[in-house]
Amino acid sequence: MSNVSYDDFAKLDIRVAKIIATEPIEGKSRIIKGRIDLGNDDQRDVIIGGAQYYNPEDIVGKTVIVIANLEPKKMAGIESNAMLLAADVDDKPYWLTVNEEIPLGSPIK
Template sequence: MKSLGSDKQENKASKSNSTENCDQIATVEEKIDFSNVKIEPLFEETVDFDTFSKSDFRAVKVKECVAVPKSKKLLQFTLDDGTGVDRTILSGIHAYYEPEELVGKTLIAITNLPPRAMMGIESCGMLLSAVNNLKDSEDEELHLLMVDDHIPAGAKLY
C-alpha cells in the first residue's frame, strides 16, 4: 500500500520523462461491438418520484468475497457501506465472476431492501448489474456496476 503522497512524488519524477516522450505515447481505445446485443424493451409502467426516492442506492467497497458452500451460483460479499458496520449481500453471479477478482472493487447496491435469507445466510441488500442477451443466442451477459475507486463507501446515488 502506498502512502497518499507517494503518487505525487512519482508523478513529479516521471513528469519530465513523460513530456520528453509525449509524442511517442499513443492511447488506443478498445472498440466494443454492440451490434450483436439484444436489449430488453423499457418498462411501460411508470414509477412516481416519491416511490423512487425511497430507494437507497449507495457505493459499497468489497472487503471480502467468497463462494457460498453448497451453492453453484451464490457469492457472499462483505461490504463497507460507510456505516462502520460490515454489510453482507449474497448475489447469484458466480457464473460471471470469481470471488477474488471483486475484492477491492467499488460497486453499487440498494441498501434498504428487507433482509432475505439464502442458503441460511441473511442478505441485506442487492448489488446492481447490467444484463443483456446476445442476438440469436440464449447466452446472457452480466456486468456488475462498478464505479471509480475514488468514490467513498457510503456515497449516496441520486
Template sequence: MKPAPIKDLITFDDFEKLDIRVGTITALADVEKSRKLMKLTVDFGDHVRTILAGIKQERADPFEIEGKQALFVVNLPEQKMAGEISQGMLFDIGYADKLTPCLAVPETSIPNGSRAG
C-alpha cells in the first residue's frame, strides 16, 4: 500500500469540534434496504445510539464485532440512510485505502463514553 497524501491542514479549534467517544457495540442488525449497511446498537454509558455502518460486505461475518468497544464520532447530524436513522459514525481504519477495514479500538477496556483527543 502506498500511503495517501496528507489532507489539508486544519486548526486545533477545528479538531476540537470533533466528539470522538468509546462505545460498546451491543447488537447488530441487517439493514434490509441496503447491500452495505448494518445497524449497530452502541452503548455510550449514559445513553444508547443507533449507528449505521457500511460493513456488510467488508467482513466475512459482520456480527464478529458485537460486544467490542470501538471509536465513534457522536456529534454529526443524524443521517437517514436506507430508511433508517444513523446517530453517528463508526471509526473504521483501512476502507479509504482499499484495505480490509478494522475497528479503531481502545488498547484496554475503558468506560463507555470516554472521549478521544
C-alpha cells in the first residue's frame, strides 16, 4: 500500500449521512439501491454493497460515513452519487456508523 499525500486526502469530502430508503435490485445479489440524506436538502441515490448479507429494510435508518464527492458511477442502471465507507471482513462489509446524534452532513476531518 502506498502513502497518500495530505493534500490528496484533504480533497475527499467525508461526511455523516443517514440511509433513508433501500430496495433490492432485480437480478443483483450483491448490491442494494439506497438513498441517503446528507442534510440541507441533499439526498442522493447510492449503490450499497452487501446484499448477500443484509436485508435492504434492515439498514434503513443507519447513520453512516460517506465520501460525498466521488465521481458518479453507474451500476445496474443506477447512478451512485456517494460511497459508504465500510470495513471488509472476509468480503462482508461492516459500514462505519455513528452512535451519537450528529447533524447530517457534518464533515469528517
